[in-house]
Amino acid sequence: AVDLSVSWLGVNMENPLYNASGVMCRSREELDAVAASAAGAVVTKSCTLSPREGNPEPRYARAPHGSINSMGLPNAGYEYYLDYAKNYDHASGKPLFVSVSGMTLEENLTMLKAFRDADLPCLVELNLSCPNLPGKAQIGYDFAASSHVLSEVVKVYDKPFGVKLPPYFDPVHFAEMASVLNSFPSLKYVTCINSVGNGLVIDIDSESVVIKPKAGLGGLGGDYVLPTALANVREFSRLLDGKHVIGCGGIKSGREAFMHILAGATAVQVGTCLYEEGAGCFARIRDELAAIMEEKGYRTLADFRGKLLTM
Numbered sequence: 001a002v003d004l005s006v007s008w009l010g011v012n013m014e015n016p017l018y019n020a021s022g023v024m025c026r027s028r029e030e031l032d033a034v035a036a037s038a039a040g041a042v043v044t045k046s047c048t049l050s051p052r053e054g055n056p057e058p059r060y061a062r063a064p065h066g067s068i069n070s071m072g073l074p075n076a077g078y079e080y081y082l083d084y085a086k087n088y089d090h091a092s093g094k095p096l097f098v099s100v101s102g103m104t105l106e107e108n109l110t111m112l113k114a115f116r117d118a119d120l121p122c123l124v125e126l127n128l129s130c131p132n133l134p135g136k137a138q139i140g141y142d143f144a145a146s147s148h149v150l151s152e153v154v155k156v157y158d159k160p161f162g163v164k165l166p167p168y169f170d171p172v173h174f175a176e177m178a179s180v181l182n183s184f185p186s187l188k189y190v191t192c193i194n195s196v197g198n199g200l201v202i203d204i205d206s207e208s209v210v211i212k213p214k215a216g217l218g219g220l221g222g223d224y225v226l227p228t229a230l231a232n233v234r235e236f237s238r239l240l241d242g243k244h245v246i247g248c249g250g251i252k253s254g255r256e257a258f259m260h261i262l263a264g265a266t267a268v269q270v271g272t273c274l275y276e277e278g279a280g281c282f283a284r285i286r287d288e289l290a291a292i293m294e295e296k297g298y299r300t301l302a303d304f305r306g307k308l309l310t311m
């Protein structure tokens with residue numbers, strides 16, 4: 001039998017799978033559905049100081065090889081998720097992560113102070129990479145801004161936390177961002193990757209874009225992003241000192257989960273596949289991963305984590 005468990009940052013997961021922030025996690029009903037599924041953990045929709053409607057619909061579309069979304073951070077506001085976290089059954093054995101994505105640094109600091117003061121066993125995933133706020137750049141693509149935000153964050157938030165990163169596409173950028181992240185000891189993990197920003201999906205029958213916001217531009221997920229996600233997981237696993245990398249991007253079966261862990265991921269998040277298939281995907285992917293491990297003779301995730309061969 002194989003052991004799919006993973007213990008990291010004081011949390012214990014019975015298996016390495018959980019939802020990607022943004023998918024099936026905006027309401028308490030959705031969050032409860034993920035918690036009740038075979039997922040090993042739960043993460044909330046990125047929250048802002050005040051509730052947000054988000055971008056006009058249609059703002060999500062399935063595409064031939066994945067998905068495109070420009071949700072625009074629709075969420076119930078941070079107090080809703082703080083309340084959910086306060087009432088969450090932390091003894092359930094499934095850790096709860098809270099994603100925070102303030103519209104400004106001040107918003108982030110206000111929310112983080114509230115989560116700090118609540119003194120909950122949740123871990124924060126600070127989103128530096130939402131690509132879908134018209135007129136707002138992704139913080140993660142501005143290394144000086146990222147460093148400034150993190151410097152201010154660690155002044156108020158003294159607990160371990162993580163950041164959700166956008167995909168990078170250049171070794172110089174991997175090195176630059178790793179250098180920024182390595183200067184924050186309490187930053188204990190990164191989640192790679194957020195959607196590949198500002199793609200354009202075209203439907204030739206209607207000769208139209210498929211989502212309304214930003215003239216059709218949106219973040220890509222699914223098969224489209226797997227190689228980019230794997231590269232980011234492997235590069236940050238290699239470049240970061242004493243930090244965990246959570247893999248996200250293109251996981252739809254045990255195969256891609258295995259790849260992410262082989263590339264160095266401590267745990268993995270499922271987005272597009274969860275949106276399209278529902279919470280049953282966790283048991284399916286878990287069992288597929290277990291079968292692959294069995295077939296290869298691996299007993300634990302540590303037996304192959306980070307052991308991607310190069311030539």
Ligand SMILES: O=C1NC(=O)NC(C(=O)O)N1
Pocket residue numbers: 022046069070071072073074127129130131132194195219
């Ligand atoms: O960080 C985000 N990534 C996405 O792909 N979409 C959401 C959103 O638009 O709310 N946010």
